[in-house]
Amino acid sequence: VIIVSLTMSAILVIFIVPLTILCFIYFSNVLLLLYRKNSEVEADPLSDVWDSARKTIATFWDMYARIWHGYELHGVENLPEGPAILVYYHGAIPIDYLYFVSRLFLWKKRLCLSVADNFVFRLPGLKLLLEVTGIMPGTREECLIALKNGYLVSISPGGAREALFSDESYQLIWGNRKGFAQVALDAKVPIIPMYTQNIREGYRMFKERRFFRQLYESTRLPVTPPYGGLPVKFRTYIGEPIPYDPNITTEELVEKVCKSNFLFSFQTKTAVQALISKHQTIPGSIWKALLERFDKRRK
Numbered sequence: 595v596i597i598v599s600l601t602m603s604a605i606l607v608i609f610i611v612p613l614t615i616l617c618f619i620y621f622s623n624v625l626l627l628l629y630r631k632n633s634e635v636e637a638d639p640l641s642d643v644w645d646s647a648r649k650t651i652a653t654f655w656d657m658y659a660r661i662w663h664g665y666e667l668h669g670v671e672n673l674p675e676g677p678a679i680l681v682y683y684h685g686a687i688p689i690d691y692l693y694f695v696s697r698l699f700l701w702k703k704r705l706c707l708s709v710a711d712n713f714v715f716r717l718p719g720l721k722l723l724l725e726v727t728g729i730m731p732g733t734r735e736e737c738l739i740a741l742k743n744g745y746l747v748s749i750s751p752g753g754a755r756e757a758l759f760s761d762e763s764y765q766l767i768w769g770n771r772k773g774f775a776q777v778a779l780d781a782k783v784p785i786i787p788m789y790t791q792n793i794r795e796g797y798r799m800f801k802e803r804r805f806f807r808q809l810y811e812s813t814r815l816p817v818t819p820p821y822g823g824l825p826v827k828f829r830t831y832i833g834e835p836i837p838y839d840p841n842i843t844t845e846e847l848v849e850k851v852c853k854s855n856f857l858f859s860f861q862t863k864t865a866v867q868a869l870i871s872k873h874q875t876i877p878g879s880i881w882k883a884l885l886e887r888f889d890k891r892r893k
Contacts, residue, residue: 611823639725669832684750685793762878787833795883826883
């Protein structure tokens with residue numbers, strides 16, 4: 595009985611924060627449902643009519659970000675007034691991205707539309723939240739329309755694979771994905787890199803890779819549960835824009851994004867990892883990430 599109790603307690607501890615976040619996400623959807631019912635709102639979920647509800651939800655998540663992760667956002671001045679594509683590294687769970695869009699809305703009242711994996715739209719009970727926060731499947735046509743309408747559009751080329759199979763070494767897992775680059779060229783908009791420090795120290799995946807990789811490739815479902823949730827320091831950095839260049843090819847643009855991803859412009863993908871090393875212990879250190887909560891020098 596003691597062994598079983600200790601085992602169950604250990605399991606609960608390592609999963610309790612991710613489960614709490616999931617509960618908060620559903621709670622956010624409930625708030626939107628109540629708002630729609632009480633206000634009898636039937637307008638387009640992306641319209642300004644929903645801004646008061648968006649502000650309430652963004653305030654909740656921003657407060658959670660400040661308390662639990664001492665969240666900081668740097669480089670907002672790099673965002674253009676008009677449309678652009680944000681490209682970011684995908685952690686085990688994109689909680690850092692949720693923090694980013696919440697603070698961006700509170701600071702600038704800007705809505706950043708987000709390209710999500712198809713499995714997100716299979717989750718029950720989240721339809722209204724996805725619509726109001728601008729989560730979309732991200733077909734080429736949808737992205738082009740969003741950019742034409744002046745929105746920021748974010749995408750993680752690594753997606754679910756990067757979330758599941760990258761680790762505290764912060765390796766990019768993009769494969770041959772370069773559709774985002776073609777969309778940027780077609781829409782004639784800049785690409786802006788973004789990265790959150792310590793995201794892998796906050797939430798991690800189990801080390802066994804081969805079995806879960808085979809299972810994911812056959813089902814396209816994120817069957818590996820994230821664990822962790824320690825209150826490590828999170829800092830999101832928005833890098834300098836890569837401007838639209840009519841003479842650049844899709845392949846060259848993808849390579850250029852790799853070169854300048856995660857803050858500044860470097861020459862190779864290896865240099866990106868070197869840049870991460872400048873801001874990140876490689877492999878990631880949970881203890882160092884925790885101690886950074888008390889580091890005032892980076893404020």
